[in-house]
Amino acid sequence: MDPTALAECLKTTSCVVTQVTSGLIIGMLLFLVAAGLTLIFGVLKVVNFTHGSFYMLGAYLALSVYKISDSFTLAVVCAGAGVALFGLVFERLFMSRVYGSNVLMQLLVCYAFILMMDDAVKLIWGAEFKSMGMPTAFQKPPILLAGGVVPAFYLFLIAIALAIGAVLWLVITRTRLGKIVRAAAHNPVMTSALGINTGMIYAAVFAAGGMLAGLAGGLAAPVRSMAPGMGVSILIESFIVTVIGGMGSIGGALAGSLLIGLIRSFGSIGFPLFTEGIMFLFMAMVLVIKPSGLFGKDI
């Protein structure tokens, strides 16, 4: 532990700027994955354990499209759309059949798909790790901000993640579709009695959750090496985020992601050997004080 280094850092503007932006970067990518996870849970009341695999699929799709088109924008869009489509098919053919079942059955279906998707990635893209490389547009020196160092690509990532979060919030809180989704989450029987096809709503929400994971995978592809099984670690962190923020809360996912990002960022300076421990400790504290999470209510 090195609390002196942390105290020194907090006194320096450049250190605070660098570490805060570092926390934002870590948090925003986590938010995109965790938002999808929490959206699906909030409406469908299922924990989608395949969400990490969706993220992996998004990264690989982006890699393939980028290789063919040399366009990062197209790669990210195709990653989001491709995983949304996959999520839709997955929900209709498999998940929809276990909505009423116990959690163990849902876990079994998801785990089977995690293994199958890892093997499918191995067959299609190979077992070796892959790297997309930084798109030419972002191959620039980092920006100096109040003495802190911020890469241009990460500023872009933060902006995109915030924009996606804002769109998601607007759709859910300000549109008719959002009202229907919230109604379906609150009382699916009553919503169905009003003539709304809740099955379609569920499928759309699952696809939207998949799209968010796919977008996160695509956006992270230039800075993460890709390998079968890469979704597991991000799934664990996403769960921590959703538990801290409150299962089913988009705002909670954002707050949880940012908190985790900042804990990791400043923790690496003050408590380098206990950063992950602090994350879990923080989660435990939140659960003790507020078992439903910081923003724990349905969307």
Next chain:
Amino acid sequence: MSKNEKPNRVTRRRFLKNATALGGAAVLGFPMISRAQAKTIRVGMPTILSGRVAQLGTSSRNAVMLEIDKFNAAGGLGGRKIEMVVRDSKGQPQEAARVSRELVNSEGCEILFDAEASSGAFAVHEVARDLGVLCFHINSETSSLTADPKIRIPNAFRTARQGVHDSIVGGSYAAAEAKAKGLRKWMTCSPDYAYGRDTTAQFVEYLKMFYPQAEIVGEAWPKLFQPDYTEVITKILQAKPQALYSCLWGGDLTSYIDQGSIYALFAATQFFAVNMADYTALTVVKNLPVGIHSGNRYIKTFPRTPANAAWGDAYRAKYGEYPTNWAWESATTANFLISALKKTNSADGKKLAEALRGMKIDSPFGTDGTITMRAEDQTIIGYAIGWGTTISKEPYIPEVKAGDWKQILELELDWKKRNKYL
């Protein structure tokens, strides 16, 4: 017996009777004799065939097969061929141990080729200790595995490079660079497990030995297979070291370089990455920074010999990609086993172990064209080892400064004494 009958005479009738009896006995009574002669020598190989380091595990398997296929095609050991039984451990130590036990107990393997990273190698080592099976540690570079007499066992041999050797050569090379460029402020960033801790401590020890002015201003220990290094990179930026050492490897190293590059980390600091000069990392990083200092892992231009280049080309011709550090180590393992089999004319583990102690084989990967299995700690010495700086295209490290084995062995001896291994 009549008096006219000659007692020892072999009559045609007696010959036919005896021959028939012997033939019948061979077919009905002693089938095991003929079967044993044709029995293959089964070698179990747990390795990592999935996940972020699958490419290394796959290259390990490929290199072993390259050598074993040649041995089998040449007739094997008096007709007995080697059969490789390869299993995926997924890079998980507990799975590596389980698979190893299964390979010996259920699959009938007489020998183990442990092609795991260090985390798994220690687990397989305990299985070898328990079962008494002959075991080759192909890829684990953690020095204590064979250096520490409490860990070492008579039936396990390391056919991999060793961390302390790399650290001595790396420390010596880095100190020379530090002296020339005035690099006093150093930082380390290595994976948080046995290999990372062990190798980094040894590197720092030798850096300071050769250049006492070097000061370590910070350490970062990311987890093995960590996807995001942002907080580690920004921590390094805050410490503003003049030089940075890392023994990250494989996909972790390429991720780290991709993420560090956008912070211009490698422009601000001299980067010493012992595991960079391996084709897996060199070819995967799209924007390889120029001037990274690295130890040789496997490159076909070091040692700069026709035999090494030919081996690299043969591997590439067969598998469509360059070999890796794990590949040359695996080929060396297969060649040690083959040499021991030929020497003993047996697949008995104890006889093979006896033959392996002190054995010297011809090898394209040796500094002088040979590699020796040192008898006292059952680990290889004399392999090509050196450091150089990267360029972004082939041959990636144009000039490698070779390590001096005399110096390596002397300092290794001191290191063992200090650690009470002797």
